[in-house]
Amino acid sequence: MLPVSLDELRTKYQAERDRRIRPDGSAQYRDVAGEFGFYADDPHADPDLTREPLHDTVDVVVIGGGLGGLLAGARLRQAGVNSIRVVEKGGDFGGTWYWNRYPGIHCDIESYVYMPLLDELGYVPEWKYAPGEEIRRHARAIGEHFDLYRDACFQTAVTELRWDSDAAEWIVSTDRGDRMRARYVVMSNGTLDRPKLPGIPGIDTFRGHTFHTSRWDYGYTGGDANGNLAGLAGKRVALIGTGATAIQVVPHLGRDARHLYVFQRTPSTVDYRANRPTDAEWAATLRQGWQRGRMENFLGLVSGEQVDKDLVRDAWTGSARLLRKITAGGDSLTSEERERVEELLDFEKMNEIRARVDSIVEDQETAELLKPWYRYACKRPTFSDEYLQTFNRPNVTLVDTADFGGVERVTENALVVGDREYEVDCIIFATGFQVAMSDMMTGRLPVFGRDGKHLLQHWSRGPRTLHGFYSDGFPNLLTMGALQNAASVNYAHILDEQATHIAAVVAEAGKRGARWVEPSAEAVDAWAAALGENAEELYRFHLECTPGYYNNEGKPHPRRGFAKGATAFHALLRDWRENGMDDVLVMR
Numbered sequence: 088m089l090p091v092s093l094d095e096l097r098t099k100y101q102a103e104r105d106r107r108i109r110p111d112g113s114a115q116y117r118d119v120a121g122e123f124g125f126y127a128d129d130p131h132a133d134p135d136l137t138r139e140p141l142h143d144t145v146d147v148v149v150i151g152g153g154l155g156g157l158l159a160g161a162r163l164r165q166a167g168v169n170s171i172r173v174v175e176k177g178g179d180f181g182g183t184w185y186w187n188r189y190p191g192i193h194c195d196i197e198s199y200v201y202m203p204l205l206d207e208l209g210y211v212p213e214w215k216y217a218p219g220e221e222i223r224r225h226a227r228a229i230g231e232h233f234d235l236y237r238d239a240c241f242q243t244a245v246t247e248l249r250w251d252s253d254a255a256e257w258i259v260s261t262d263r264g265d266r267m268r269a270r271y272v273v274m275s276n277g278t279l280d281r282p283k284l285p286g287i288p289g290i291d292t293f294r295g296h297t298f299h300t301s302r303w304d305y306g307y308t309g310g311d312a313n314g315n316l317a318g319l320a321g322k323r324v325a326l327i328g329t330g331a332t333a334i335q336v337v338p339h340l341g342r343d344a345r346h347l348y349v350f351q352r353t354p355s356t357v358d359y360r361a362n363r364p365t366d367a368e369w370a371a372t373l374r375q376g377w378q379r380g381r382m383e384n385f386l387g388l389v390s391g392e393q394v395d396k397d398l399v400r401d402a403w404t405g406s407a408r409l410l411r412k413i414t415a416g417g418d419s420l421t422s423e424e425r426e427r428v429e430e431l432l433d434f435e436k437m438n439e440i441r442a443r444v445d446s447i448v449e450d451q452e453t454a455e456l457l458k459p460w461y462r463y464a465c466k467r468p469t470f471s472d473e474y475l476q477t478f479n480r481p482n483v484t485l486v487d488t489a490d491f492g493g494v495e496r497v498t499e500n501a502l503v504v505g506d507r508e509y510e511v512d513c514i515i516f517a518t519g520f521q522v523a524m525s526d527m528m529t530g531r532l533p534v535f536g537r538d539g540k541h542l543l544q545h546w547s548r549g550p551r552t553l554h555g556f557y558s559d560g561f562p563n564l565l566t567m568g569a570l571q572n573a574a575s576v577n578y579a580h581i582l583d584e585q586a587t588h589i590a591a592v593v594a595e596a597g598k599r600g601a602r603w604v605e606p607s608a609e610a611v612d613a614w615a616a617a618l619g620e621n622a623e624e625l626y627r628f629h630l631e632c633t634p635g636y637y638n639n640e641g642k643p644h645p646r647r648g649f650a651k652g653a654t655a656f657h658a659l660l661r662d663w664r665e666n667g668m669d670d671v672l673v674m675r
């Protein structure tokens with residue numbers, strides 16, 4: 088039973104959304120550059136690293152050494168590619184898991200479906216939800232297993248890509264003076280990799296200590312990813328943001344700081360977690376190929392498909408299970424009827440989330456502020472058995488900023504919201520990352536294709552790709568990530584499918600003796616048209632959502648991706664691979 092009517096809830100959602108919409112949208116954030124550049128500095132890199140510039144030739148340069156780059160390396164290696172060079176800005180493999188080492192860091196997707204290549208490495212994670220450190224260790228293990236360290240360049244940023252038509256090679260320039268050549272370039276340089284700061288007036292005047300969660304300063308806080316932040320014992324700490332990162336950090340800050348102020352603009356949905364160590368008996372039953380089946384099972388469940396068995400059985404799949412139960416046999420439903428059923432179930436789920444707040448948070452006023460009023464998928468759902476409980480501590484204060492568009496002002500020693508000033512020693516920004524802003528998309532990494540054509544000019548009216556991977560006029564450039572393709576919450580799975588596809592294309596080109604692969608302009612146009620047809624429903628959903636990075640702060644991009652879902656997209660790619668590739672992909 089819903090406590091209020093659908094209409095009342097809709098009105099409430101709309102009102103909560105409207106009071107958070109800012110006219111400046113995404114422009115409210117500032118880049119961590121110039122005087123704010125220190126927020127992005129790498130605390131883990133070797134400051135004294137030097138090496139001779141490289142001028143050699145490899146088969147493939149992979150830009151980015153996160154899970155995507157590692158998967159590309161691994162799948163290419165399996166496809167028989169010999170010389171693979173990963174070029175990575177950080178000091179080691181790991182990507183997200185290299186940069187983010189904040190206290191409490193865990194992956195919120197089950198480790199058995201998230202951590203890549205478990206079968207290949209013969210590894211079973213230690214926990215159902217892995218701590219960041221275990222994933223980072225695993226990333227390094229993938230690098231070792233597939234011999235990717237041999238040719239890797241760390242602490243190196245690619246500064247230009249230029250296609251040499253005569254040689255049919257890319258010339259790859261870097262900030263270390265390299266000018267290497269590669270037959271193929273795989274771009275896997277991340278979608279949520281550049282930290283962003285809110286453009287709060289006065290932010291530059293603060294005299295206390297400050298850092299972003301993705302560059303955690305353990306020198307200041309003491310402790311490690313397990314907590315024990317002894318350096319905060321006498322400190323008043325402000326945490327700005329209450330997204331998926333903050334949910335994991337807050338319990339540690341609450342435990343160890345003298346006083347913690349959590350500055351919230353929109354509360355997250357916080358569902359139960361129930362993390363537990365891996366059952367050794369279960370692990371002993373796993374047979375070769377087990378992970379693939381489990382990944383497919385999870386993807387199917389969270390995509391709302393009819394799947395017989397739920398292997399993961401957690402809060403992600405639980406919500407999806409409910410939806411399937413109610414809509415089972417509902418193929419006869421019209422799309423309006425289906426949307427309505429989904430809305431009802433969504434309200435029910437959100438009521439459960441709101442009731443959970445009431446059952447945990449003792450102070451009623453605080454509990455009200457912690458209740459999210461939007462549809463479940465509007466923001467990244469979060470999971471914790473400690474976050475809400477932290478607000479019962481006497482040294483923790485929740486400061487709601489929703490009516491002020493966020494924290495209003497920062498002074499030399501305080502944060503200002505409404506008529507209150509909160510004096511603090513330290514400000515920690517859990518304010519997230521620039522979205523889909525890989526260096527290629529911002530222009531920081533200029534890419535020149537056939538006849539010196541600039542990629543961003545070619546894309547001036549929007550990205551032009553086939554299946555998100557390759558663009559006409561840019562031979563042998565293969566892009567991974569979230570561009571004109573399908574996504575899902577288990578992003579590592581998505582990246583694995585992309586890596587497998589890329590490796591198959593490169594292998595096929597090798598087999599045919601093709602010097603380059605490139606889609607025709609017609610194929611690229613057709614893909615853009617297909618995406619446009621599918622994306623309308625998702626666009627409408629995001630338009631009504633509370634602002635956040637999922638919907639470009641309330642102004643969703645109309646044509647983002649393949650709206651039929653990841654399973655359908657993967658099937659489409661598989662079909663395409665099995666049906667000869669050459670009908671749209673020009674190989675010469």
Ligand code: NDP
Nearest residue numbers: 193194195285328329330331332352353467493494518519
């Ligand atoms: P988010 O972008 O999700 O959250 C940023 C937070 O900062 C929001 O709560 C936002 O409020 C708040 N904020 C921004 N500006 C202001 C302001 N001026 N005043 C007050 N508050 C402000 O970043 P996260 O780092 O939390 O998460 C980013 C993504 O990283 C996640 O969505 C997820 O995809 C991934 N992640 C994944 C994890 C995993 O386990 N797999 C764990 C952690 C993160 P508002 O919502 O109102 O904009």
